[in-house]
Amino acid sequence: MPAKRSQLCHWLMSRLIVIFEIQMLNFVKNNAGKFTLSNKPFRFVGANVYELANVSAETARKMIADAAGAGFTVLRFWLFENRSAEEQVNIMNEICTAVKPFGFKLIVSLADKWGYLQNYKIDDTWYEGGFRNSYIPYITSVVAALRDRDEIMMWELINEPESGSFDTFYNFVKEAAGEFKSANGNHMLSVGTVGGIGDKFGPVFSVLDKNNFRKLYELETLDAVSLHDYSYDSGVFERMDMLYRFRGETEKAKRYSAIGRAVDKPFSAIDKYMMGKGKLFRFPFTLRWLWNKYNRKDLSFAGVIAKPVYIGETGFKNIPGRSRSRLLDIYLKEVFGAGAGGVMLWSFETQGGNNDGHDYGFGSGEGIEDVVKKWNERLNG
Numbered sequence: 001m002p003a004k005r006s007q008l009c010h011w012l013m014s015r016l017i018v019i020f021e022i023q024m025l026n027f028v029k030n031n032a033g034k035f036t037l038s039n040k041p042f043r044f045v046g047a048n049v050y051e052l053a054n055v056s057a058e059t060a061r062k063m064i065a066d067a068a069g070a071g072f073t074v075l076r077f078w079l080f081e082n083r084s085a086e087e088q089v090n091i092m093n094e095i096c097t098a099v100k101p102f103g104f105k106l107i108v109s110l111a112d113k114w115g116y117l118q119n120y121k122i123d124d125t126w127y128e129g130g131f132r133n134s135y136i137p138y139i140t141s142v143v144a145a146l147r148d149r150d151e152i153m154m155w156e157l158i159n160e161p162e163s164g165s166f167d168t169f170y171n172f173v174k175e176a177a178g179e180f181k182s183a184n185g186n187h188m189l190s191v192g193t194v195g196g197i198g199d200k201f202g203p204v205f206s207v208l209d210k211n212n213f214r215k216l217y218e219l220e221t222l223d224a225v226s227l228h229d230y231s232y233d234s235g236v237f238e239r240m241d242m243l244y245r246f247r248g249e250t251e252k253a254k255r256y257s258a259i260g261r262a263v264d265k266p267f268s269a270i271d272k273y274m275m276g277k278g279k280l281f282r283f284p285f286t287l288r289w290l291w292n293k294y295n296r297k298d299l300s301f302a303g304v305i306a307k308p309v310y311i312g313e314t315g316f317k318n319i320p321g322r323s324r325s326r327l328l329d330i331y332l333k334e335v336f337g338a339g340a341g342g343v344m345l346w347s348f349e350t351q352g353g354n355n356d357g358h359d360y361g362f363g364s365g366e367g368i369e370d371v372v373k374k375w376n377e378r379l380n381g
Helices: 002-024 057-069 085-102 124-128 135-145 166-183 204-208 211-217 236-246 250-276 287-304 324-337 368-380
Strands: 029-031 034-037 044-048 074-078 105-109 152-156 188-190 225-229 309-314 342-345
Touching: 044 105, 044 368, 057 085, 074 342, 085 105, 085 135, 124 166, 135 166, 166 188, 166 211, 211 287, 225 287, 250 324, 287 309, 309 324, 324 342, 324 368
Parallel strands: 044 074, 044 342, 074 105, 105 152, 152 188, 225 309, 309 342
Antiparallel strands: 029 034
16 A cells, blocks of 8 residues: 555656646746747747736727737736736736737836836935835735736836946845745746946946946846847937936927937938848947947847847837838847847837837837738747
């Protein structure tokens, strides 16, 4: 009897392990620096639909159906702290159920430096310890309750963070990521950084020193490297335009935008010519060139530490006479060739939501969805 009982226990344990492994196959994982799903490489072109959790359930379902029709396979959106954790969990369960028939995976950002759709703004005092007041209880409650939802691919601690002190920020990420992993070991975790030359962790010129960025992503609790890439249309005047729009100073923003268009006009002919050759033009030592150069450094570094890279946001301005679908097609060839695991377009405007005030937003009808479908089929076909 003892021998039979032992054999039975062994058999039951082996079956449980098999069942568990089958269930785990539905979670996106990092395998030697690559995203994998069902033990196969998983690369993707997805869309930012940042308002998905902040519209009615009916509107959310329509947004999801529109995104599926456009060929996306991953959706990224905000779940910032503007409701109770219990309410947010209910909303997330509804979204997960709605995306399941389409096979979507979800990237969810848990906080935002700008304070948009959030009950607080984030500053260095918050990073020093204020995050423990409500943020830690909020995120651990949410991610623990949703740890078995395999529709969720990854969570981000905070969208586009900045800090006056790297050490303070690093300690925040280390503690928050540790708390996250204690509550949820199924889902991947990233930070939501801009990367390239977009993150300020300490002095202003810390964006030109990649050591801090690398130290951050060497944390074992972080599973993937986040970059945001608006390099192609970036410039000094365009960045000033963005800054003043965020501050609500629209007249100043318009002035900088007009100056930027005038400065960029002589280069538009070169851009068009190079696109015709299947290449993107980056004049040396411009912001466009520098940002792209530093993104490549981050991609290379991620390969060294064997963590996948995803472009959490990228976009191109809607400029009359320019084909954004052609531009996107060339860009995707570049960035996937450089080793990116996924690209999330900013932002998919649908059902009256996810609107972008900086001319990066897009909808259906200009051929972008055809490029998305082609690339998602190519990447995972």
